[in-house]
Amino acid sequence: HWYSGANRRLSARQLKALEGVPESHRKMFMAQMQQDSQNPDQIVHEPCAITCRVSPSFMRVGHIDLHSRRVRQAKDDPEALPAAMAALSAVVKHTIFREFLPILEGGGVQSQLTAEHCLALADSSADKLAHMVSQWMRVGFSQGNFNADNCLVGGRTMDYGPFGFMDNYDPAFAKWTGSGEHFAFMNQPQAAFVNWQTLMNTLAPLIFHLGGTGDQITASVERATGVFEVALKSTWRSKLGLPDEHTSTDLFNRFEALLRRSEADYTIAWRQLASVVDIAEAGKKDEDEELVACMEVAFGTISDPDSIVRRDLLVWLRDWLSVLEEAYSEDGQFRSVAPKLRLTNPKFVPREWMLVAAYNAASKGDLTLVMELNHLFEDPYAEQSEELSRKYYRRAALQDLS
Incomplete structure (x- = not known):
């Protein structure tokens, strides 16, 4: 395919293969070619690319x-x-x-x-x-x-x-x-x-x-x-860290309702559950402020004691922890839950606002953000550095969602 800016955007989004999702793969070859814009009234020069998608077959x-x-x-x-x-x-x-x-x-x-x-x-x-x-x-x-x-x-x-x-x-x-x-x-x-x-x-x-x-x-x-x-x-x-033999859907249904009501960040909310397990392992599962502080990065400000979301979230977290403790009651089993959650729920996903910043900079010749995201998504389940976490492990700003 011959594209210009659209090809850069699509090629950047191939990062999702590293999340463990089955997909076809895109090979991209960049060249310093120039092509007029398709709009005849706006002649601009844009870098072009040739892409070749690779898959055992493309049978739809x-x-x-x-x-x-x-x-x-x-x-x-x-x-x-x-x-x-x-x-x-x-x-x-x-x-x-x-x-x-x-x-x-x-x-x-x-x-x-x-x-x-x-x-x-x-x-x-x-x-x-x-x-x-x-x-x-x-x-x-x-x-x-x-x-x-x-x-x-x-x-x-x-x-x-x-x-x-x-x-x-x-x-x-x-x-x-x-x-x-x-x-x-x-x-x-x-x-x-x-x-x-x-x-x-x-x-x-x-x-x-x-x-x-x-x-x-x-x-x-x-x-x-x-x-x-x-x-x-x-x-x-x-995603809840539950064993395969656990058949109840109540915990998921309640958590999904909480996410929906609060418009919590989907990726971060699931990822933070591992940190909640860490808190429980430290013997602090009854400390409201510890649990609230852990989940605020996903749910936003829920420090108000009268917050309905805060109340319902705390009830759900304790119910969930109780189910986990019962399911992993044998010695040492509970310690396996947090690592398992971190291998299931990615810390980073290629969000649109991240990619827009990267390909806008790349269109001006600055590949710094492209290389940074490439490094980030070499292991999207790793904690990564504090600097990268501050930059990319956060709720989107309002202007990024418009």
């Missing part, structure tokens, strides 16, 4: 859907149907070969495609998509435009849409004005499942053609429903 749900639509359109045309079905079969086999090769059991592209292969593709894609979208939720990432055309079958982030990381928590957060509720942050797991349903619908004509049954498709749908649900619940448990 929409690619397969296109061929499936052609099959449905040709169903009453005996001359066109065989060719349309052959094309659908070829693209499905290619997808399996590129993304889920073990399904073909060593036969490679020469394997004779079966209904079972198609069903295994659907199941494998459900696993990958559920994992991907649950990781988005873990790090506060919003894809923006997450329809089937922007959804890779292999479950990697395809960030061609207006995407970004959340500052103040808002379940309706999205970076695209057309996202609506269906692509909003908290609805992304459902959007991912809808994309998977589209994939299953596109595979259905081929499955039936190869001798598969409706019962097999129904079983795959029921399986996928559980896969998406389990992946999301597992993510919330891990």
Whole structure:
């Protein structure tokens, strides 16, 4: 692709791979070339870049859907149907070969495609998509435009849409004005499942053609429903430091409501839970001021004793600590919670205001901030220096959110 300023912005945002989110990768080659602005009334010189995106494949749900639509359109045309079905079969086999090769059991592209292969593709894609979208939720990432055309079958982030990381928590957060509720942050797991349903619908004509049954498709749908649900619940448990066997959703629901009411910083609120555990380990969990001071960096000023948010947050923190103490009651187990939380909840994410400052400076020839952010995101889970923490581990200023 040839872009100017937009390419610099998009290339800077590849930092999210270091957060542990499955995605395709962008390779960028900078050159001192010049290109006129596309606006003929404003001729400016801008640096350009060539980018090459790298991934095992770029097979989108929409690619397969296109061929499936052609099959449905040709169903009453005996001359066109065989060719349309052959094309659908070829693209499905290619997808399996590129993304889920073990399904073909060593036969490679020469394997004779079966209904079972198609069903295994659907199941494998459900696993990958559920994992991907649950990781988005873990790090506060919003894809923006997450329809089937922007959804890779292999479950990697395809960030061609207006995407970004959340500052103040808002379940309706999205970076695209057309996202609506269906692509909003908290609805992304459902959007991912809808994309998977589209994939299953596109595979259905081929499955039936190869001798598969409706019962097999129904079983795959029921399986996928559980896969998406389990992946999301597992993510919330891990962000709370809870063991896998803990099944209650009450703690998460109450904390999410607190974040929403107070518009707390999403990343910092989750990260500070590790410091709350540190306070409990030091025997100070009953000291209100210690707990409040720990969480103010995320929630803002909550020092007023009459603050409802302060009251509800303190109640929640103690309930949460009690659950943790019960879950990790054996000797030494509780000491593992804070480190685990710090490996699950990143300290730093590439927020828009950070990137804007970096690429604005870079456009003037100053790469200092770009290099600083590159260093920061080499390990976004590390505490980093006090200087970098003061600069980047903070709530966004009001002007940065406008």
